[in-house]
Amino acid sequence: MKCPFASPLIKSTAACPHAREVVRRGGSEFDCLSEPAHDLCEQVFSGLRACALAAAGVEDDPTQMPHSLLVKIQSGGLLGLQRLLGESNADARVADIGDLVARASAHFGGADRIPYAALGEDMTAFKLERRAGRRR
Numbered sequence: 001m002k003c004p005f006a007s008p009l010i011k012s013t014a015a016c017p018h019a020r021e022v023v024r025r026g027g028s029e030f031d032c033l034s035e036p037a038h039d040l041c042e043q044v045f046s047g048l049r050a051c052a053l054a055a056a057g058v059e060d061d062p063t064q065m066p067h068s069l070l071v072k073i074q075s076g077g078l079l080g081l082q083r084l085l086g087e088s089n090a091d092a093r094v095a096d097i098g099d100l101v102a103r104a105s106a107h108f109g110g111a112d113r114i115p116y117a118a119l120g121e122d123m124t125a126f127k128l129e130r131r132a133g134r135r136r
Contacts, residue, residue: 001031001032001035001038002029002030002031002032003016003018003019003029003030003031003032003038003041003097004041004042004045004074005041005045005074005078005097006029006030006074007070007071007074007075008074008075008078008094008097009021009030009097010028010030011075011129013075013092013093013094014075014078014093014094014095014097015094015095015096015097016030016032016096016097016098017096017098018032018033018034018037018038018097018098019031019032019033019097020032020033034098037098037101037102040098040101040102040105040111041097041098041101043105043111043112044077044081044101044104044105044111044114045073045074045077047111047112047114047116048073048074048077048116048119048123049073050116051116051117051119051120051123052069052072052073052077052120052123052124053065053069055120055123055124056069056124068128071126071128072123072124072126072128073123075126076119076122076123076124076125076126077119077122077123078094078097078100079092079094079122079126080118080119080121080122080123081100081101081104081114081119082094082100083122084104084107084114084115084118084119085100085103085104085107
């Protein structure tokens with residue numbers, strides 16, 4: 001059960017007690033140790049992805065989707081959920097992804113009832129970290 005929010009975990013801008021880091025051929029990934037938490041996170045990620053792809057005019061094709069968009073969906077989407085729940089977030093960090101997703105789902109009456117359209121700007125406005133050594 002691969003974590004759908006692996007990018008912020010890899011960047012250490014988020015944490016989750018259900019996540020376990022595993023190293024595979026392509027590098028580090030995170031597996032989820034809780035099936036119920038994984039299912040809920042997958043539902044929320046699907047809602048975030050559908051909203052972001054529609055706004056960006058990109059097809060839902062993993063071979064065509066830019067990795068940067070995936071990072072914006074994951075990181076910006078989680079920060080947007082915090083904003084919707086009225087939580088201030090000066091350090092742009094998510095302390096517990098599983099808890100945040102569960103609270104957002106409960107607050108709105110289910111993962112399918114989260115107002116994903118209200119998170120579009122959070123995802124598109126998320127600033128990606130610049131790579132070291134790159135010059136303009």
